[in-house]
Amino acid sequence: MLHRLSFIPGRLLQAIPVVFGVTLLVFFMAHLLPGDPALAILGDKATEDRIVALRTQLGLDKPLLVQYGLFLSNIARGNLGDSLTYQVPVSSLVLEAVPVTLSLVFFALILGLLIGIPLSGIAAVKPNRPADLGVRAYTLVGQGMPQFWVGIMLILFFSLKLRLFPVGGYGQTAADHLYYLFLPALTLAIALSPTLIRSLRSSTINVLGSEYVATARSKGSGGVALFRQHVLRNAIIPTVSIMGVNLGYLVGGSIVIEKVFALPGLGSLMLNAIFSRDFPTIQGVTLFVALFVVVVGILTDVVYTLLDPRVNFSSKERE
């Protein structure tokens, strides 16, 4: 088993140039934006003297390459620098925002699976029958509705009409967080589930038609036990890679949902940092997201390897 996972160190090494490339691209793209952090901070009442003084104080008067060099040498020492806006370490801002976004994304993933697995099973058992058509209609509608609109509709119904959930925010205790994250996670799950259902439905139909399922049936297996032991385990393999890709997408796509639900996650942090030209924060968040996507990519392959004994990334890489 372990030798099949020996591809991991190689993948981690490959990730270094990827992450380095991302920092380079983001650093220079952020500095290409017109505007200036000193101006963003000082506002309309700024005078030239105050702008110059603040630029010097923030180190923005140094040449761009020197600033990038400082950024890299700081990273090498595990320091992401200080936020230009808040004057606190970027790492502390990122560390406060990461749990919010990751909880949201994983909560959404769980809800997406809770919606997706039963619906795809119902659809696949009797293809082209009313239940299947209903599920397929849901996937079309779910994919077609803009996320911010779904979010607002859920708020109007569950928060304002039924008064069951809060209108945005994150709360202060762990129980609060779960409670506050339910509607935003459901919004993301509704957007995510159609992709899961489509993939899972078609692979389930394939698996149901396979010889080993027929054999299992002939041995008297059926119902939920057959589905869980023989069908789902095989049908879910292609869905794992889809979920891996979607996790990265969800972290990036959470910006809109975080804004609608006033969640203090990475998306909000990034958006505010871009508007105020808070370069160190933009770089810090990007670095984290790049690392996250790389790690999720590797983890997806690990899960893939564990689920399907035929998959062996390590041997392919040695060829």
Added chain:
Amino acid sequence: MRKKNRIAFVGFLAATALVLTGCSAGTATESPSSGAPSEAGGPVMGGDLVIARGPDALTMDSTSAQFENFSMSVFQQMGQSLFSPTPDGQELVPLLATGFTVSDDGLTYTIPLRDDVTFSDGQKMTSKDVKFSIDQDTATADTGWGFVNAAIDKVNIVDDYTIDVVLKYPWAPIIADLSMFSNAIVQDNYGGKTKEQYYEAPVMTGPFMWGEWKKGQYLKLVKNPTYWEAGKPYLDSVSWNVVPDANTRKLQLQGGQIDINDTPDWSSFASLKESPGVEVYAFPSTQIDYVSMNEDREPFADVHVRRAIAYAIDRDALVEAVLFGNGEPANSMLSPGTPFYDKDAQGPTYDVAKAKEELALSSKPNGFSTTLLIRSGNANQAATSQIIQDELKEIGITVEIVQLDPTANKKARQAMEYDMAFSAWTMDIPDPDQWTTFALDPKGGAHSAFTNYNNPEVIALNNQAQRESDLTKRADLYKQIQKLTGEDAFLAYLYYSPYAFASTDKVKGFEVTPLGNYHTENIYKTK
């Protein structure tokens, strides 16, 4: 209600988990909440106030350059200055001082202090603290707000509760300057801490004291038990939540999740007005919205071109379309909330015939093409600019609207890289000098509000007003300034818009001054 929902929700999750594992769930109950005391028939004591607004505060160091309006509204619940503006924003009254006297040469202000003021750690406030506070602000002249103290030569301690502020030259706005947030009273020598440590959790004299700040999420202040004003504050705490989306703030207010919505947009203002349990407020402000014209670029140095533009704009229509009727057309560079505002000032009003006449007299009698810079994502500016574009087309001026995000927009205006631009101003002190010097004096540090307007007569009048302590004579000087600047049409004034707020009907005693300050010590919540 909300706690009950949360418990029910957590119970629901637990029940689901238990059902899935084949077990059964018990029921969750809510613990009883304790009641807060209330004065019979008077304000209710206790409770937590939650204010939601788009941006977060940036810093609590009120002398630093980063300190801006969103930091100010939090800071002012903790930090107090020697003087404070009256609720109408027109005058100043003593706050931590008890009054002042001026020497005959107008250079020495003797200021007696209250002797019953303590900081939130229980230590008494004395003239040592006051001298240190003003000196530390003055020291930030190049890096922060200390430039407001430019006229101060030194501060002398007379006794434990009296100071002398000695000026370099007679300076009429000095009491207004001392009322600024940057001159708020801090502890002598920062109470033995470094400046950075002190402002991370300021110890000050106001009704609330430092609580907790989760940057980008919320900032909470709690009641100062040693506050010097008897019986206040009523609330136990005040929190400012960061809720960037205006629609989410509106829904949170309707759902009772927050108490006050800071700056709902005007389009949702009317619908909030109709919502049950919600109060809306349009407080008079010192805000003036205007179109600035860059005199470095052709043809805006020509007064006839500027007048033609100013006459072509229908301000009543803008107030209706953009502010949904909640505002007034502007007639002067000063707003009605600013001292010495002249309500009879004859700023250009909507008159298409006059606009055409002025254009005919100008260097561009057949019209010209130009651009109007606005902030992207700003609904008010987008609507206003489209109306102005249409109106200027009628007199032969073709306008292209250029949108830049807020930071890039500021950069373009600061660098004078624009033709016409949409902008606005609000006052920080109850004295017109802050704005007139910024907008009229090319040496004021901002190229005359980034227009390069330069009228020596106006500049001389402004300098004279800075040194005139006689109120009647000062009023006359500002009247002349308002007349001349209106005739020069150095800005095309648009409208005076009020400050929009909305609260639940349980919030009482909430008022915002024209300077944008509010006093949370006067607020209480009914049950």
